[in-house]
Amino acid sequence: MGGLARVWLCLAGLVTGVCSTRVRPGAVVLVAAAGIALALRRRGLARPVGLVALSFAAGAVAAAVRAPEGQPVAALARTIPSCRVAGRTLEEAGGLGLLAAVDAAGCRGRPPVADAGVVFVDDLELEPGRRFTAEGWLIPLGDEPFERARARAGAGAAFRAVTGRDEGPLPGLHSFAGRVREGLAAAAAPLGRAGGLLRGLTIGDTSGIDPATEDALRRSGLAHLLAVSGSNVALLLGAVAFALRTVPLVAKVAACAAALVLFVAVVGPDASVLRAAGMGVVALVALATGRRPEPLHALGLALVAVVALRPGIVFSTGLHLSVAATLGIVLWTGPVSAHLRRLPRAVATPFAATVAAQAAVTPLLAGVFGTIPFGGLPANLLALPAVAPATMLGLLAGAVSPWSEPAAAALARAAAPFAAWVLWIGGAFGGPGWAPPVPRALGAWLAAPVVVAAAWALVHMWRPPRKLTGDGPLGRREVG
Amino acid sequence: MTLYHLKSIAVSLLVAGVLGAGFGVVYALIADQTLTYGVATGLLVAGLFVLGGGLLGATEPAEGWMTGRGTGRGQFGRRSIVARIATEHPDIEDVSSWELAVWGVVVGGILLGAGLVLFEVAR
Numbered sequence: 379m380g381g382l383a384r385v386w387l388c389l390a391g392l393v394t395g396v397c398s399t400r401v402r403p404g405a406v407v408l409v410a411a412a413g414i415a416l417a418l419r420r421r422g423l424a425r426p427v428g429l430v431a432l433s434f435a436a437g438a439v440a441a442a443v444r445a446p447e448g449q450p451v452a453a454l455a456r457t458i459p460s461c462r463v464a465g466r467t468l469e470e471a472g473g474l475g476l477l478a479a480v481d482a483a484g485c486r487g488r489p490p491v492a493d494a495g496v497v498f499v500d501d502l503e504l505e506p507g508r509r510f511t512a513e514g515w516l517i518p519l520g521d522e523p524f525e526r527a528r529a530r531a532g533a534g535a536a537f538r539a540v541t542g543r544d545e546g547p548l549p550g551l552h553s554f555a556g557r558v559r560e561g562l563a564a565a566a567a568p569l570g571r572a573g574g575l576l577r578g579l580t581i582g583d584t585s586g587i588d589p590a591t592e593d594a595l596r597r598s599g600l601a602h603l604l605a606v607s608g609s610n611v612a613l614l615l616g617a618v619a620f621a622l623r624t625v626p627l628v629a630k631v632a633a634c635a636a637a638l639v640l641f642v643a644v645v646g647p648d649a650s651v652l653r654a655a656g657m658g659v660v661a662l663v664a665l666a667t668g669r670r671p672e673p674l675h676a677l678g679l680a681l682v683a684v685v686a687l688r689p690g691i692v693f694s695t696g697l698h699l700s701v702a703a704t705l706g707i708v709l710w711t712g713p714v715s716a717h718l719r720r721l722p723r724a725v726a727t728p729f730a731a732t733v734a735a736q737a738a739v740t741p742l743l744a745g746v747f748g749t750i751p752f753g754g755l756p757a758n759l760l761a762l763p764a765v766a767p768a769t770m771l772g773l774l775a776g777a778v779s780p781w782s783e784p785a786a787a788a789l790a791r792a793a794a795p796f797a798a799w800v801l802w803i804g805g806a807f808g809g810p811g812w813a814p815p816v817p818r819a820l821g822a823w824l825a826a827p828v829v830v831a832a833a834w835a836l837v838h839m840w841r842p843p844r845k846l847t848g849d850g851p852l853g854r855r856e857v858g
Numbered sequence: 859m860t861l862y863h864l865k866s867i868a869v870s871l872l873v874a875g876v877l878g879a880g881f882g883v884v885y886a887l888i889a890d891q892t893l894t895y896g897v898a899t900g901l902l903v904a905g906l907f908v909l910g911g912g913l914l915g916a917t918e919p920a921e922g923w924m925t926g927r928g929t930g931r932g933q934f935g936r937r938s939i940v941a942r943i944a945t946e947h948p949d950i951e952d953v954s955s956w957e958l959a960v961w962g963v964v965v966g967g968i969l970l971g972a973g974l975v976l977f978e979v980a981r
Contacts, residue, residue, distance in 0.1 A: 572889060771906075788902060788970075788974070789906075791899055791902055791977070792899070792902045792903045792906050794885075794889070794899060795881065795882070795885035795889070795900070795903060798885060798888055798889035799885075799888065801889075802888040
């Protein structure tokens with residue numbers, strides 16, 4: 379069995395284990411023991427089955443360890459007490475709210491609790507990476523879809539703040555990341571809507587985008603640009619590697635890794651960010667060991683690491699869309715661009731990648747959101763040339779902002795025309811007629827041909843190479 | 859004629875300035891900005907591109923960037939656009955890294971300065 383198959387089997391077992399919340403601990407131990415026994419055998423299907431069983435047990439254990447019910451804050455919240463808490467903000471978890479760790483909680487009628495767990499903080503305007511104190515109500519998470527999603531994100535309860543105080547940034551990396559975020563926000567502020575989009579394109583910060591613009595971008599199929607993903611990580615690592623092209627490989631890889639860590643600290647550990655960062659780490663390891671990074675390997679390994687560390691992420695729609703788009707690009711860009719030989723390579727490859735990503739995410743968009751952005755393909759193709767310069771200039775503006783505000787402002791101004799172009803395209807293809815509602819069941823029907831096409835591409839990708847033999851007038855000729 | 863000859867600088871400024879201003883006018887139209895603000899932004903973008911292009915050209919290795927991809931297309935790999943134009947222009951002779959860097963800093967700097975001055979005018 380090849381390494382790629384092992385990675386994806388491992389992922390399948392891990393995800394199944396995470397999703398199997400009702401499996402008893404004894405059963406998990408049995409499955410793990412059977413997995414070890416099978417993995418040690420060298421016959422037939424014993425090893426793959428053993429690997430899946432072991433991964434399943436690991437997923438179940440990871441999910442149990444990270445279960446929000448085990449947090450002290452979940453027990454405290456049952457009576458909806460009034461509490462005074464001190465903590466630190468962790469991340470903006472997409473549309474779910476601000477996730478914060480509670481370092482100390484003093485609730486009425488209860489003894490004080492240290493390291494009480496993780497909560498979603500409502501009604502308190504704070505950036506990630508800040509210390510805070512607040513008074514308010516601890517609310518348990520119920521069975522509503524929104525609250526279940528909050529629990530899967532790792533929270534044990536919600537905290538509705540009545541009063542709150544910002545106690546300053548966390549020390550070290552978080553402090554620097556906060557300065558970068560604030561610097562980029564200050565540089566982009568005078569640019570209006572383009573500035574809001576620039577923050578979204580660069581670090582996935584959508585707080586500067588008005589709801590109408592966000593709706594237009596969603597209907598035009600451009601909303602994915604607001605989520606930090608592989609293209610941002612690729613641009614970042616490419617720029618750092620290029621800037622340090624003359625230094626030794628070890629130093630270059632170390633600098634890229636440092637830039638990646640800082641970038642994740644700035645943008646927050648969102649699902650698509652972790653997926654892209656994981657792939658970036660795999661690529662860096664491959665670079666350091668002199669190997670060529672294989673995208674499917676990198677994606678599988680990144681997902682294994684991310685799911686093992688944050689099991690709740692398997693339910694994230696953002697991760698599903700990110701993985702689908704990446705798989706589409708990896709599997710279909712080659713075959714599609716092969717049919718576009720008449721076009722220049724610089725046009726054919728981005729075109730093929732856009733077609734591939736759109737085709738892969740369309741069933742998910744139909745099934746989850748009940749809509750298909752019919753203008754998505756032309757809108758993405760037209761917006762594509764402006765995205766890279768806008769993101770690159772935005773990254774530069776953020777990077778220089780802690781040291782020079784005027785330089786950051788100038789770079790943000792230079793990025794504004796590119797962001798304005800994306801906004802203009804979003805407006806042109808973002809009318810209600812471009813994304814009509816469709817039955818959600820359509821997603822399942824559309825998924826069937828997409829899965830078949832993916833399997834076809836996978837089979838063709840791994841077709842054994844043709845044997846070369848004999849010498850002809852043009853060199854060696856192919857047979858078989 | 860060398861790259862930092864006055865005529866080269868003037869022609870470069872004119873071409874980059876016109877392209878930048880045109881870009882800025884389109885930006886002003888699609889983003890509903892004033893014409894002055896749009897042209898200022900266009901000159902800023904042009905200045906950054908010229909500065910970046912000049913410095914990239916100055917620091918590229920003799921065989922060009924991305925060597926390997928450009929094999930079979932001539933004696934160079936994929937060279938940066940500024941270095942390629944400067945090398946292949948019939949009136950410009952003996953292009954060195956220093957000349958490319960000076961050209962990028964002078965032309966890019968003037969465009970950046972003009973853009974920043976226009977921003978003050980537009981305010």
